[in-house]
Amino acid sequence: MLKDWIKSERPETEEIEKRLEDLRARLATKQTEIRDHKLPVLVILEGWGAAGKGSVLGKIIRNIDPRFFKVSTQSVKTEEEMRKPFLYRHFVKIPEAGKYMFLDGSWMDEVTGEYLRGEIDEATYRKRLDSIKSFERQLTDNGYLVLKFFFQIDEKEQKKRIDALLADKSTKWRVSKADLWQNKHYDKCMDVYDEYLRETNQSQAPWYIIDAKNKKWAETQLLDIMVNGIDTALTNGEHAVPILQNMFPLRKTPKLAEIPLDKSLTEEEYREELDKCQKKLAKLHNELYRRRIPVIVAYEGWDAAGKGGNIKRITGSLDPRGFEVHPIASPEPHEKARHYLWRFWNRLPKDGHIAIFDRTWYGRVMVERLEGFCSENDWQRAYNEINEFEKELTDWGAIVIKFWVQIDKDTQLERFTDRQNTPEKQWKITDEDWRNREKWDVYEIAIDEMLQKTNTTTAPWFVLESNDKKYARIKALKILIEEIEKRL
Amino acid sequence: MLKDWIKSERPETEEIEKRLEDLRARLATKQTEIRDHKLPVLVILEGWGAAGKGSVLGKIIRNIDPRFFKVSTQSVKTEEEMRKPFLYRHFVKIPEAGKYMFLDGSWMDEVTGEYLRGEIDEATYRKRLDSIKSFERQLTDNGYLVLKFFFQIDEKEQKKRIDALLADKSTKWRVSKADLWQNKHYDKCMDVYDEYLRETNQSQAPWYIIDAKNKKWAETQLLDIMVNGIDTALTNGEHAVPILQNMFPLRKTPKLAEIPLDKSLTEEEYREELDKCQKKLAKLHNELYRRRIPVIVAYEGWDAAGKGGNIKRITGSLDPRGFEVHPIASPEPHEKARHYLWRFWNRLPKDGHIAIFDRTWYGRVMVERLEGFCSENDWQRAYNEINEFEKELTDWGAIVIKFWVQIDKDTQLERFTDRQNTPEKQWKITDEDWRNREKWDVYEIAIDEMLQKTNTTTAPWFVLESNDKKYARIKALKILIEEIEKRL
Numbered sequence: 008m009l010k011d012w013i014k015s016e017r018p019e020t021e022e023i024e025k026r027l028e029d030l031r032a033r034l035a036t037k038q039t040e041i042r043d044h045k046l047p048v049l050v051i052l053e054g055w056g057a058a059g060k061g062s063v064l065g066k067i068i069r070n071i072d073p074r075f076f077k078v079s080t081q082s083v084k085t086e087e088e089m090r091k092p093f094l095y096r097h098f099v100k101i102p103e104a105g106k107y108m109f110l111d112g113s114w115m116d117e118v119t120g121e122y123l124r125g126e127i128d129e130a131t132y133r134k135r136l137d138s139i140k141s142f143e144r145q146l147t148d149n150g151y152l153v154l155k156f157f158f159q160i161d162e163k164e165q166k167k168r169i170d171a172l173l174a175d176k177s178t179k180w181r182v183s184k185a186d187l188w189q190n191k192h193y194d195k196c197m198d199v200y201d202e203y204l205r206e207t208n209q210s211q212a213p214w215y216i217i218d219a220k221n222k223k224w225a226e227t228q229l230l231d232i233m234v235n236g237i238d239t240a241l242t243n244g245e246h247a248v249p250i251l252q253n254m255f256p257l258r259k260t261p262k263l264a265e266i267p268l269d270k271s272l273t274e275e276e277y278r279e280e281l282d283k284c285q286k287k288l289a290k291l292h293n294e295l296y297r298r299r300i301p302v303i304v305a306y307e308g309w310d311a312a313g314k315g316g317n318i319k320r321i322t323g324s325l326d327p328r329g330f331e332v333h334p335i336a337s338p339e340p341h342e343k344a345r346h347y348l349w350r351f352w353n354r355l356p357k358d359g360h361i362a363i364f365d366r367t368w369y370g371r372v373m374v375e376r377l378e379g380f381c382s383e384n385d386w387q388r389a390y391n392e393i394n395e396f397e398k399e400l401t402d403w404g405a406i407v408i409k410f411w412v413q414i415d416k417d418t419q420l421e422r423f424t425d426r427q428n429t430p431e432k433q434w435k436i437t438d439e440d441w442r443n444r445e446k447w448d449v450y451e452i453a454i455d456e457m458l459q460k461t462n463t464t465t466a467p468w469f470v471l472e473s474n475d476k477k478y479a480r481i482k483a484l485k486i487l488i489e490e491i492e493k494r495l
Numbered sequence: 496m497l498k499d500w501i502k503s504e505r506p507e508t509e510e511i512e513k514r515l516e517d518l519r520a521r522l523a524t525k526q527t528e529i530r531d532h533k534l535p536v537l538v539i540l541e542g543w544g545a546a547g548k549g550s551v552l553g554k555i556i557r558n559i560d561p562r563f564f565k566v567s568t569q570s571v572k573t574e575e576e577m578r579k580p581f582l583y584r585h586f587v588k589i590p591e592a593g594k595y596m597f598l599d600g601s602w603m604d605e606v607t608g609e610y611l612r613g614e615i616d617e618a619t620y621r622k623r624l625d626s627i628k629s630f631e632r633q634l635t636d637n638g639y640l641v642l643k644f645f646f647q648i649d650e651k652e653q654k655k656r657i658d659a660l661l662a663d664k665s666t667k668w669r670v671s672k673a674d675l676w677q678n679k680h681y682d683k684c685m686d687v688y689d690e691y692l693r694e695t696n697q698s699q700a701p702w703y704i705i706d707a708k709n710k711k712w713a714e715t716q717l718l719d720i721m722v723n724g725i726d727t728a729l730t731n732g733e734h735a736v737p738i739l740q741n742m743f744p745l746r747k748t749p750k751l752a753e754i755p756l757d758k759s760l761t762e763e764e765y766r767e768e769l770d771k772c773q774k775k776l777a778k779l780h781n782e783l784y785r786r787r788i789p790v791i792v793a794y795e796g797w798d799a800a801g802k803g804g805n806i807k808r809i810t811g812s813l814d815p816r817g818f819e820v821h822p823i824a825s826p827e828p829h830e831k832a833r834h835y836l837w838r839f840w841n842r843l844p845k846d847g848h849i850a851i852f853d854r855t856w857y858g859r860v861m862v863e864r865l866e867g868f869c870s871e872n873d874w875q876r877a878y879n880e881i882n883e884f885e886k887e888l889t890d891w892g893a894i895v896i897k898f899w900v901q902i903d904k905d906t907q908l909e910r911f912t913d914r915q916n917t918p919e920k921q922w923k924i925t926d927e928d929w930r931n932r933e934k935w936d937v938y939e940i941a942i943d944e945m946l947q948k949t950n951t952t953t954a955p956w957f958v959l960e961s962n963d964k965k966y967a968r969i970k971a972l973k974i975l976i977e978e979i980e981k982r983l
Contacts, residue, residue: 047833090787090845092891098840103832134890141883144698148736148876149834210632211698244732248636299578344591345535346637352586357578388636395629402622403580 008208009159009201013256014218023223030230031070037237038075038107044241045104047151050233053115054158055196056186057168058219060111063158063226067233071107081112093117093135094142101146114139115155115207119199120185123192136206143212152240153212156229157204158219162193215252239384247384253460255394260462262455263470268415271475284484285324291491292325292361299358300494301405304487305367308412310440311422313476317412318363320480321487330361335370347371347381347389348396358404367409368393372457377449390460397466407466408490410483411458412473416447496696497647497689501744502706511711518718519558525725526563526595532729533592535639538721541603542646543684544674545656546707548599551646551714555721559595569600581605581623582630589634602627603643603695607687608673611680624694631700640728641700644717645692646707650681703740727872735872741948743882748950750943751958756903759963772972773812779979780813780849787846788982789893792975793855796900797938798928799910801964805900806851808968809975818849823858835859835869835877836884846892855897856881860945865937878948885954895954896978898971899946900961904935 018026041048052060061080068076079100088096094114102108118139122132146153160168169190172178189196204214215232219225232252239247272280295302304321306314318332333354342350348368356362371393376386400407414422423444426436443450462468469486473479506514529536540548549568556564567588576584582602590596606627610620634641648656657678660666677684692702703720707713720740727735760768783790792809794802806820821842830838836856844850859881864874888895902910911932914924931938950956957974961967 045832087845090847091843092887092893094887095840095843098834098837101833101837103829105832138887138890145836145880145883146834148698148880149873150734151834209698210636243734246638246731341591344533344593345589346586346634346639348633349586349589352583355579355583357575359578385637392633392636395633399580399582399626402626405580 008205008214008254009157009216010197012159012216012254014159014216015253015257016259017218017221017224020223023221023227027223027227027230030227030234033234034067034070034230037234038071040241041107041237042075042105046237046240047102047104048107048237048240049102049110049146049151049153050107051110051113051115051153051155052158053113053156054217054219055160055165056183056189057165057172058158058160059222059225060158060219062222063219063229064109064111066222066226067229068109075105076107076109077102078109078111081110081116094138098142101151114142115203119196119203123196123199136203139207140209143207143209147209147211152236154233154236155207155212155214156217156232157200157214158217158225160219162190164220165190165193210251211249213249213251216254235387242382242384245382245384247382248388250384250387251391253391253394255391255398255463255465257460258462258464258467260458260468261470263411263413263451263458266413266470266472268413268418268472268474270472270478272477272481274477277477277481280481281320281484284481284488285320287488288321288484288491289324289326291488291495292329294495295361295491296326296329296359298495301356301358301400301403302361302487302491303356303400303405303407304361304363305369305407305409306363306365306412307367307369307373307410308471308473309414309419310443311419311426311435312412312414313473313479314365314412316476317410317471317473317480317483318365320484321363325361329359330363331356332363332365335364335366347375348392351396355400356405368396369457369461373450373453376453377446390457393461394463394466397461397463401465406490406494408487409461409466409468410471410486411454411468412471412479414473416444418474419444496693496702496742497645497704498685500647500704500742502647502704503741503745504747505706505709505712508711511709511715515711515715515718518715518722521722522555522558522718525722526559528729529595529725530563530593534725534728535590535592536595536725536728537590537598537634537639537641538595539598539601539603539641539643540646541600541644542705542707543648543653544671544677545653545660546646546648547710547713548646548707550710551707551717552597552599554710554714555717556597563593564595564597565590566597566599569598569604582626586630589639602630603691607684607691611684611687624691627695628697631695631697635697635699640724642721642724643695643700643702644705644720645688645702646705646713648707650678652708653678653681698739699737701737701739704742723875730870730872733870733872735870736876738872738875739879741879741882743879743886743951743953745948746950746952746955748946748956749958751899751901751939751946754901754958754960756901756906756960756962758960758966760965760969762965765965765969768969769808769972772969772976773808775976776809776972776979777812777814779976779983780817782983783849783979784817784847786983789844789846789888789891790849790975790979791844791888791893791895792849792851793857793895793897794851794853794900795855795857795861795898796959796961797902797907798931799907799914799923800900800902801961801967802853802900804964805898805959805961805968805971806853808972809851813849817847818851819844820851820853823852823854835863836880839884843888844893856884857945857949861938861941864941865934878945881949882951882954885949885951889953894978894982896975897949897954897956898959898974899942899956900959900967902961904932906962907932 052064054060064078068078084096097114100108100110118132118135121127143153169182169186172182208214217225217228235250239249306318308314322330322332338350351368354362371381371389372386375381397407423436423440426432458468471479471482540552542548552566556566585602588596588598606620606623609615631641657670657674660670696702705713705716723738727737794806796802810818810820826838839856842850859869859877860874863869885895911924911928914920946956959967959970
């Protein structure tokens, strides 16, 4: 879990500052909410030595009135504690209803440390893990919010920090023997921590890995998860469940507004390229069929962006026995009565086939989010659920390609007006299209968030600049060809 | 999980019949409740070949209108299914909101089978387990009730059933090659099933192991868990969580009403025994201290049963530096604001010490249950939570002894009246005692359930027949001595 974790990209400093300010203000309002709802909140900070847990914790609690929280730093066991069950000193520290308890180091630190130093044997360690799982489950079952953070820095970064602390007389004392030992045995520790996180990563009390290289960014991540976690717990009455951290490797994704849309092709270039690409794709289609590789192409985009025409240029070259296009409208009653991914599981291609989705499961985090067809907790959870879904597909062997067909607002207006004024195109434009157009800005926010959170390395998003439809069509064909060729 | 499972005792046939009738009626009322709450219910039956899944399933569905459920039997993969992701054929079968789906065999059967037959390698199997965990979590996160049952029979029983089926021409066809293979490789299969259950035993979708030796008993267990599981899901708004199966080995426990209370000692016998026992205990106390073994003695019993006097006879012989008595009253505000076990964790003895609790954590399933101080889900969950708590204590090395001090209703009345009429005893009797006395019958039901569900082999209950207090005191001392000697 920790070993294959790939950190998300860190935003620019300015962006971090803005988010921090917002999150700090939001956290400050939470203290009375958790008091009113009698919610006990246990925040556990674990991680590598010198990863900055203490300093981030110091910043976090500045936003909370001292009457609402306690902080406890893991210390050496007292003689009294050594004479009690190992969970004793942890259990007695749990917060009371309506308050926070912050633990700087906890049972993870204790048992992994004892195990690494050989103070407890394998069997005892396994028993401890079971005890810890029961303990955490008992807390959440009884209404506790348990937030577990692991501060991650790599071996080099840890070494750098330790050396810097050692170099200064006034900070030298902050480096413990344990820190030095940990850095020297980084890989061994990594193995144990990785397994510990995996074993104790229960869905009601999941682990959140914090990229701790930059302090402000670490604070931002932690505050973000805390604030969302508290919101979730407070609305637990509506079957809200914890938002799991997105553990999928993500690609760098530009914001929609930053994408230049001036690309175009002449009619001649277009004809030439189209012919070439379609012939190529037809050949590849046979090869896919022969080698039984399934392909899933997902289209999303603004109304009138040219999805339909784009799809036609793809299918134009394909053998009809080997592909299907699934136009996705509002779910039917029997579909609405099931998990929102059900209707897509039902439409998966056989191996060797191509399935093209004209609108997709991303409706969950766009229209369903914005029209209130699902709860906030539902769509917040959906990014991870969708990434898991697509991972099932790629693990199965599918090539998954997702196109966002992009136009600007003016181009949409032009096309809408054209549709309205052209009798044979009038069926393509509805009042709903106009209503959606009015919500362009909120849609753009949702789409940017969607692209950021689901642009995985295994199922990437590709933006098709479609102010010039011809350009977008050729680009789609070329991407498809390239991705298939990569696989073959 | 499966390997160390010890089945609970099967009730008498008559008792089973009675419970079955009640449970069938309750299940019948559930169908409209789940429809009204749009709750989708997925019931998964797994287990050994010839364990009787199909026949129990046949009985269960008789209580449900066919419009409310579907049944799907695991079959050989179709050519179509083989060409889709492995979860495909399972995902498409999920129930719709407000209905049941019963799966006779599911993904467990599929992946463990493929793994056992060597059709998938270790790495693929691990990946499948991860996929299954995500899949089940996605279902429960999205509001599905997922009930997973494993029908357990031992190797001999399976062999007997297979032989019986084979011996009859009309049933011979029901024995598959897989069943024969499974029986021949019972231990190997057991290893794989055990690990599978452990790995996929998530708290929001836990496994329930069904003792399938007797069909009516199997049906009773399954119905019981189903009905309670549905109740839990329907009240999810109040933070209700699944009731985990009690996985602790339980001792046979008589009902309170069946315990004869005519035992007594003469004053002379009592004096003699008391002196002998107290001297013995004093010696053992030193030994416990020297060897640092902690002892926890829990007292529960009817008002005026004689707990106080009983405790005095124990402590009378102990060195005051080595024991503590904790009288447990209603929780203080700071205790009420925390997990109900918190105040007991805080009162644990040091190793080598004896802690005696005059009333205990069992208040959760007696007074808190009956006075409505906690929700039904809370006290239902508490049996398992308490067993887990006591397991922490015994794993730590403690001797845990629980006394139920038993008297009959007449004796209580006598003692109450005596207290009322004796000025120096009047402080011992309150209006509340009289009120509780009126609830004798409901308390007795709760106490019987408590004794049944928490009488574990590691932390057993002992009943002290206390119509004659002298008899009860000597019995307590002797049990204490015996249990300590066993350990030393």
